[in-house]
Amino acid sequence: MEFEAWWLVLFPVFFALGWLAARIDIKHVLADSKSLPQAYFKGLNFLLNEQTDKAVEVYVDLARNHAETIELQFALGHLFRRKGEIERAIRMHQKLLERAELKPEQRHAAQYELGLDFMKAGLFDRAEELFESLEGTELARGALRHLLDIYQQEKEWKRAIEVAQQLRDTSHTYQHEIAEFYCELANHAAIKSQPKEARQFLQQALAEHRKCVRANLILGDLEVAEQNWMEAIDAWQKIESQDHRYLPMVAKRLLDIYDRLGKIEEGTALVRGYLATYPELDMLELVHDRILQYEGSESAANFLSEELKRSPSILGLIKLLDSQAVGAQPERKSELDLMKKLVQDNTRSLAMYHCGRCGFKARQYFWHCPACNEWESFLPSRGQTRPN
Ligand SMILES: [Zn+2]
Known part of the structure; x- marks a missing residue:
């Protein structure tokens, strides 16, 4: 289409119309305000x-x-x-x-x-x-x-489930929340010594959200209460495929079962395997304590210094200083304690759990953040400030 120059004449006309419209508007507003x-x-x-x-x-x-x-x-x-x-x-x-x-x-x-x-x-x-x-x-x-x-x-979890189901849409599926509500119901049933009901709720939690780590955690506890040792091991080991970051939470419980069954070396091999694949501070502490218990302080200190070379971390360093102070000469011990205190004073917040949503810090792990009310927002390893 060809451009026609006479169109340019219309622009001033449009401006004039706009100005007039604005004036009329202002007059209208003024008239209104006078009538207030x-x-x-x-x-x-x-x-x-x-x-x-x-x-x-x-x-x-x-x-x-x-x-x-x-x-x-x-x-x-x-x-x-x-x-x-x-x-x-x-x-x-x-x-x-x-x-x-x-x-x-x-x-x-x-x-x-x-x-x-x-x-x-x-x-x-x-x-x-x-x-x-x-x-x-x-x-x-x-x-x-x-x-x-x-x-x-x-804490009316059944009603919360109904409402979350009504609210769910493509932008927010409420899977996490609903699975957590079922876990709350399961916990409640377990406290009231109703293991059958508790198991049903856990199945529903996993059906809603198959990666619900907490459901397998509670299931393992239920199995332990009924002395179903192998079933408990099975439930807790499934957490590795759900979200390996939660493994340190069950590792101690797994070791307790292996010890109870007299399979001490098997237990140690399991947690050492986890540590090799997923270097996490809590797992490091656990393996260290186990070596200390069964192999003595020298092996434990050697293990820690090797691990720190492989995966350096401040919290691991604190643990190493701690471990070397055990059995050291008094002078050396006070040096090591001083170093530990200096590092600790500057890294206190690292030894805490963090909410990945609001940043709330706590010594204890929460499934439901007490500050922002989000579910599963706490990062499962201490010292983490953001999800992996
Ligand atoms: Zn929070």
């Missing part, structure tokens, strides 16, 4: 002076006569909740709900907000009722997510 009732500014003033109580009263009165301030009430309620003034947020949203003229979507939004208020106040039963009432509405999915939070906090 005086009480609006009075309320705003209370709010700016942090006299939120008085502001609430003013805005509630305003909302009675001016339907357009409904959105303002929502914003205020949200503000109160964020500030931790839960009672005021609840009052605001309850007053909103009393209004007969609310459109259905506004009523749903008020129920949703009130649900969040109750949740923050720890009144889970009331929050649950409100979120459940939103089924089939445009806010149903958000309400389900909050219900999932409530059921997890209340």
Whole structure:
């Protein structure tokens, strides 16, 4: 197509039209603001002076006569909740709900907000009722997510499974979470001495998520409780193909079984094999302690220094200093202790478990992060700060 120069004439015309449109808009806005009732500014003033109580009263009165301030009430309620003034947020949203003229979507939004208020106040039963009432509405999915939070906090794992199944889609399959919920149920059944139920829950956990390490961990414990030694070994060894980083968690338990069966060398060979394939600090400690126990301190120290050459690590160095201090002359021992203290002081955070999601650190391993509530977010080896 040929370019026609006369089109250029149109550009100034378009600009002029745009300018005019903007002016009309501004005039419209100015006209609107002039019609805002005086009480609006009075309320705003209370709010700016942090006299939120008085502001609430003013805005509630305003909302009675001016339907357009409904959105303002929502914003205020949200503000109160964020500030931790839960009672005021609840009052605001309850007053909103009393209004007969609310459109259905506004009523749903008020129920949703009130649900969040109750949740923050720890009144889970009331929050649950409100979120459940939103089924089939445009806010149903958000309400389900909050219900999932409530059921997890209340440890109602069966209901949590139902909700997670409803929520699952291609972007979030909830496999990890559902498998963890089954593991929680299995643990609970095991505590109540119901091994049959516990096993069924573990099967469901593995059916949901075949790489659920925790299910095999618990299964091994169940087998041990019934003295099914070989079955326990089988369950725990499966963890290698699920996620080898979790092996150090079961290695000690595996060794206990081998020792009980009188297969001491077989046990040692197994954990040494794991260490050769997956050099992890916890496995290194375990093999070292075993050599110390069965072969003496010299062999153990030699083993450690060889391992450190192969796979250098700060935590391994601490262990080596520790091991050399055992049985050393007093002067040498105090030197080694000082070196160990210096290294430890500078690497304290390494000897902890980390949440891969929020960075929370702890001496203990958690399946459910106490800081960010994520499942299986703790890295299974101490000192790790990111997944392998
Ligand atoms: Zn976390």
